[in-house]
Structures are given as structure tokens and as C-alpha cells.
Amino acid sequence: MGEKVLARLFAMVSAAIAGSGMIIFLIPFLLIVAFVAFLAMILGPIFTLITGHSIDIPSDVDREADQQAESQIGPLGMTGTLQAYYQGAQQQYQVPWALVAAVHYKESGFGGKVTPNSDNKVGEQLNDNTHLSSFNLRRKIWVGSNYTPYKQQDVEYFPAKRISDAGGYGVDADQDSYADPKQTWDAVFTAARYMQVKGIALNQSDDQLRKHLIAYYKDNRDGTDLQAQEYTQDVLYYYHEIEKQASDANSYTIRPIDSGVVDVPGYGNGSDPVSDIPTDINPPENLSWPTPFTRTITSPFGYRVHPIKKTRRLHTGVDIAAPGIAGKPAAAVADGKVVFAGQMGGYGNTVVIDVGGGISVLYGHLQKILVSKGSTVRNGQTVGLIGSTGWSTGPHLHFEVRIRGTPVDPMPYLTGKVVFPGNEQTDKPKQPSQKTDKPSGETKPPAKSNLPPSSSAQKRRTEQITSVFENGTTEIQYDYVEYLNDGRGYTSGKAGFTTGTGDAYEVVRQYTNRVPDNPLARFLPELKRLISATAPDDISGLVGYEKAWKQAAKDPQFLAAQDAVTDQMYYNPALKHAERVGVTTALGKAIFYDSIIQHGEGDDPDGFPALIEKTSNKANGTPKSGVNEKEWVTMFLTVRQDVLSHAHNPDTRDEWSRSVGRVRSLMQIVKSGNFDLNGPFTFEWENKPYTIQ
Numbered sequence: 001m002g003e004k005v006l007a008r009l010f011a012m013v014s015a016a017i018a019g020s021g022m023i024i025f026l027i028p029f030l031l032i033v034a035f036v037a038f039l040a041m042i043l044g045p046i047f048t049l050i051t052g053h054s055i056d057i058p059s060d061v062d063r064e065a066d067q068q069a070e071s072q073i074g075p076l077g078m079t080g081t082l083q084a085y086y087q088g089a090q091q092q093y094q095v096p097w098a099l100v101a102a103v104h105y106k107e108s109g110f111g112g113k114v115t116p117n118s119d120n121k122v123g124e125q126l127n128d129n130t131h132l133s134s135f136n137l138r139r140k141i142w143v144g145s146n147y148t149p150y151k152q153q154d155v156e157y158f159p160a161k162r163i164s165d166a167g168g169y170g171v172d173a174d175q176d177s178y179a180d181p182k183q184t185w186d187a188v189f190t191a192a193r194y195m196q197v198k199g200i201a202l203n204q205s206d207d208q209l210r211k212h213l214i215a216y217y218k219d220n221r222d223g224t225d226l227q228a229q230e231y232t233q234d235v236l237y238y239y240h241e242i243e244k245q246a247s248d249a250n251s252y253t254i255r256p257i258d259s260g261v262v263d264v265p266g267y268g269n270g271s272d273p274v275s276d277i278p279t280d281i282n283p284p285e286n287l288s289w290p291t292p293f294t295r296t297i298t299s300p301f302g303y304r305v306h307p308i309k310k311t312r313r314l315h316t317g318v319d320i321a322a323p324g325i326a327g328k329p330a331a332a333v334a335d336g337k338v339v340f341a342g343q344m345g346g347y348g349n350t351v352v353i354d355v356g357g358g359i360s361v362l363y364g365h366l367q368k369i370l371v372s373k374g375s376t377v378r379n380g381q382t383v384g385l386i387g388s389t390g391w392s393t394g395p396h397l398h399f400e401v402r403i404r405g406t407p408v409d410p411m412p413y414l415t416g417k418v419v420f421p422g423n424e425q426t427d428k429p430k431q432p433s434q435k436t437d438k439p440s441g442e443t444k445p446p447a448k449s450n451l452p453p454s455s456s457a458q459k460r461r462t463e464q465i466t467s468v469f470e471n472g473t474t475e476i477q478y479d480y481v482e483y484l485n486d487g488r489g490y491t492s493g494k495a496g497f498t499t500g501t502g503d504a505y506e507v508v509r510q511y512t513n514r515v516p517d518n519p520l521a522r523f524l525p526e527l528k529r530l531i532s533a534t535a536p537d538d539i540s541g542l543v544g545y546e547k548a549w550k551q552a553a554k555d556p557q558f559l560a561a562q563d564a565v566t567d568q569m570y571y572n573p574a575l576k577h578a579e580r581v582g583v584t585t586a587l588g589k590a591i592f593y594d595s596i597i598q599h600g601e602g603d604d605p606d607g608f609p610a611l612i613e614k615t616s617n618k619a620n621g622t623p624k625s626g627v628n629e630k631e632w633v634t635m636f637l638t639v640r641q642d643v644l645s646h647a648h649n650p651d652t653r654d655e656w657s658r659s660v661g662r663v664r665s666l667m668q669i670v671k672s673g674n675f676d677l678n679g680p681f682t683f684e685w686e687n688k689p690y691t692i693q
Helices: 003-020 023-051 060-071 080-093 097-111 139-143 160-165 184-197 206-220 225-248 456-471 503-514 521-531 545-552 556-581 586-599 608-619 629-645 650-657 661-672
Strands: 150-152 155-157 297-299 302-305 312-315 318-320 329-331 336-343 349-356 359-369 382-386 397-403 406-408 481-483 490-492 681-685 688-692
Touching: 080 097, 080 184, 097 184, 097 206, 097 225, 184 206, 206 225, 225 521, 336 359, 349 382, 456 556, 456 586, 456 661, 456 681, 456 688, 481 545, 490 545, 503 521, 503 556, 521 545, 556 586, 556 608, 586 608, 586 629, 586 661, 608 629, 629 650, 629 661, 661 681
Parallel strands: none
Antiparallel strands: 150 155, 297 318, 302 312, 318 397, 329 382, 336 349, 349 359, 359 382, 359 397, 397 406, 481 490, 681 688
């Protein structure tokens, strides 16, 4: 019990006395220690009998266990200690631990670091509606209606028995006789207990949880129904995200992303990513390159300034990127077995493959995973599509080689030379002879396309033309959001991203990758559902979407996400189509961009590819085959006007028929002969002139 403490105290003080030469004081000190030991031996059992608590001081082992739990990083960054609290609350009150955690995250970001009891100083007159704890529970819920405050020297304490007698729900989880709002363990159990009172239980559907969470919210807030719905949407989003991350991490010890260390079962603990590299391994010879269409490395293995954290960190792999890389395949570098496939913290969507010989390889930031845990893969097989999930600043493949869990420079293990930016003279991998058939399965490198409009000013003017049609202004409207009743849900942002077609989902997804805790993140599950829904214009699950979009538009990261998705889904595809048919002028490409924004790139009769095909058939060719570009573009606009007037899709027919003036405005610019899009120029839209500088 207290013997260890006394032994330590004795050793410390004895050493101090001996060291100071004050031996004369040692005998009285020993007598005092003996007396204290006697009291502890006699009074300790009496205290335990009366209170039910024992007197003890945590040992070094206890402290190390606590520190280890604190250092473990779980879903959404919660500590291992917190996760244990939540899971204990589930066992005690039969409410989902991940839901308790989600409410805690919504209320206070998990409440900060878990600390011992702290003073509860009373600096103001407390009332029933004062919020207590990191769960922000109303005081009357915590202590009850008939509670008499217990204070000593301007500090309020919360005796558990007094709270129970007053009908409060405060819980003494740590068994110290107080239900302390500032003690995290007590706070977690109290919130869980009250959730149980409000009807929350295990294995309930989202609809059931939503109903009970609204009741829980209204007991603690004076908010409106809309605010209650928004709160509930946030909590359910965090709830499912915590469940998903906890499930994905079952086989792994996830370290903070700064270290870049992920422990693969059976491959060591990744203790030192640089010096602790085993030498007794037998790796497979000649791992193939993971991206057959490009070998450009944008960030090598080694120490660098983290692109998001802005601190110097070890980059535990290589980043491979190239124009148009998003959605391209990432290939297995050798035969092996998939030991992880799922979401992995800052790595985003991740695949880890055991390729034998103590070596595993990791593919990070994938857009989509195409293999499952436990499956076997063959060398060259596509394991996923390259993307920008997790902590990422843009589409690329983060590729690692790990020896027993320890990251090493991948380059010595991969075959072929690599072209580094700025070093194009480096030997390139040998290409197949033009006289022989190309090896099966090889992906053709994407053709380099011109990136016109050839100046940033021309690109800006291109976007401003479309902004006039979409928003009635030459200013890019990142914060625009409106329900147009055109069968595509909400239309929003600089390019008219819609909730029913998937591009709004992509904007929010990329924004959430950049800023996980943002006002739009809670809508991701619903936006994803709408992509394949039978009623994509359904907005019943998007309560608060308009407000959240406008709020997000104040964040430069959200604007950057809109720019990235616009380029990825519209601007760059428009340029590729222009190159394919031989449209080379800035105005022609601007018309393609505006068309793909409105019509989309689908294979339906109203889609942008169908417009190109109809125009080419009508013109008996394309500019690439010799047709005059001005005449072909004029004919393209005529075809587009006809499609807008008589849309095949009944959901968009009425709205599109009112937008034929869009084509007439573009025709004005064509007739002016300004195919270089030099500014300034003026055109009319809805009987109002607009000048673009």
C-alpha cells in the first residue's frame, strides 16, 4: 500500500541528510518515518473499510502504462486513455462508445488532454443552465434540481452522494467520491448515462439515433430545430468516421503521421526509421515500378519540410506525380499478400502488401482501393487508383518500402532509372522497340497536351465568361449556392458544382482532406449517397448545406479545393477534347470549358461528348481533319443551342431551355473574331452587358 512510498521517501531524505553532513538529524528522522509507517499500517485498513477506497500511489509501471495509453493515437486523434473511457462507458450504460466519442469531439474536440482533478473555482453565480464538463452538459442535468452547492475556500466540489440525492446524473467514475465535471472519466460516464436516459442504445439505426440525439441536444441547448438537426448530422458523421477508423486500425498500431511509422504485424515496431535497418533480409529481386505511366518523383525519401505541417520531418517514402495522374492505376511491384487495405490516418486510403523476405510496400493517398485484406496479388496487378486522400496537397502516389516495419529508401529496391524534375538527361528506362508489339498490360503514357488558354489571363477570362452565365457576375463566386430545381440538387461554387452529379461531393472530399474539421465534412456520407441515388436531386438530407457552403467559402483551402476540382473535372478534360479534335484557339477552348461545365462529360445524348460527335458528323470532320476551326466552332454552338432547346433529359429540359441565351452570348464573341480572348471585350447576357478585362 504505502510501503513503497515510505521506502522512497526514506531513501531520498537519508541521501540528502548524509550528503549535507547533517548526520545528527538522521535519528529523529528515522523515528518519524517509523511512526508514519505505524499509522499507515493501522489506519489504512480502517480507511478502506469506511470508504471502500484504498490508499496507494501509482508505481513506475502504472505511470508507464498511462503514458503508453496517452501516446496511442486512435480515431480522429483520440488518445488510448480516452478510447478506454468511451469503451468503459459502453459496457456500463449500453450506448455505442463511438457515439459518446463523437459527441465529445463535437462539443470540445475530445476536451483536450486528460488531467487529474482541477479546481472548480466559482467566479460567477451559477444557475441551472450553466454548462459543465467538456461535454457541455447543463448544470441541472449534472447535479439535479434540488442540489445544494458544496464549497470550500471559493472552490466548488461535487460530492457524488449529494448529487444522487438531488436527482442529478453526475457519475463518480474514478471512485474518488466526487462526480467532478473537470475530471474526464467522470464526464464521459455522465454523458453516456444521460444518453441512455434519452433512449440511445446499442444497435440502433441512424434514424433512431437521430431522434434521440435531437432530444439530448434540446435538453442541453436553447437552439432551433435547424440547429438541432445540424448538430445531429455532425455527430452522426463523426460517429461513423470513428467507427470506420477504429475498424481499419484493428491490425495496426497507428503512430502520429509526423513520424510516418506504421507497424505491420510481424515486421517489427518501426522504432527508428533511419538507423534501425535490418541487414539480414532476403528481399525479392527487382521490384517493378509502381506507376507504369510515369517515373517522375516529386519528393524523394529523406528529411524535408512537411508540406502541410511546415516542420522538418522524415519523408518515409517517395512521392510520384504527373499531370493527369488522378485516377490512374497503382500497380503491385511484386507478387505478395495484402496485409492492410483501408483508411490509415494521414496516409488516407492505403494498401500494404507483404512481398516476402521481410519486406512490405505501402501505397498511400489512393483515390480508390481495388484489393482486399488477405488477398494475393500478382506483379503488375492494379491495387488501387491514385488520388489525394488523407494528408495530401494534390493527387500523387506515396510509395514506401519497409523492412520489418522500418521505412527505407525505396530506390535501391526498384528496377529502372528515374527521371527527376530538372534532370531530364538521366537515363530513361528502355522502351519497347517500335518494330515489336507492345507488351500486354502496359499502359500507354498520356499524350502531352498544350495547356492553353496559353496564359493565366486567358484562363481567368475563360472562367469569368462561365461565371457570368452561372452567377451573373465576372467575379468568381466561390460562395454561391442555390437550389435551381433542375434535377441536380444544390448548385454551388465557381463551376456550379451540383449535389446530384458528384462534383460537389468531390469538392467537399478534397476540402476535407485538406481541413478535416470543416463545416461541410458532415455532409460527405449524404453527398456520396446521392451520386448513385434514384433521386439525385433529393436535398432532405442536406439541412444546413447552404449555410455551411457559405461559411466554408471564407477559408482559402476551400477555394483551392474548388480550383483543383474545376481543373481536374472540367478545365483539363476540356483541353484534352480540344486537342483531340484540333481546336487550338483560346476562345474555342473557352467554349469547350463552358460546355463541359453545363452538359457534363457523360455518354448521354445531352452530354458534351455527344455535342462533339454531332458537330463532327454535321461538319463532315473536325479542325484536326481540315475543317476551318471558326466554322466548326460556330456549328458546335448551333448544335449546343438545339440540345439546350430540346434536352433529352426531362429533369433538365425546362431549366436548360431558358439558358439558350448562353450560346447566343458566346456567338457574339465568335462573331467579333476575338479568338485569342484578348481583353477587354464585352458581350450581353440576359439583356445586360458584361465587360471582361
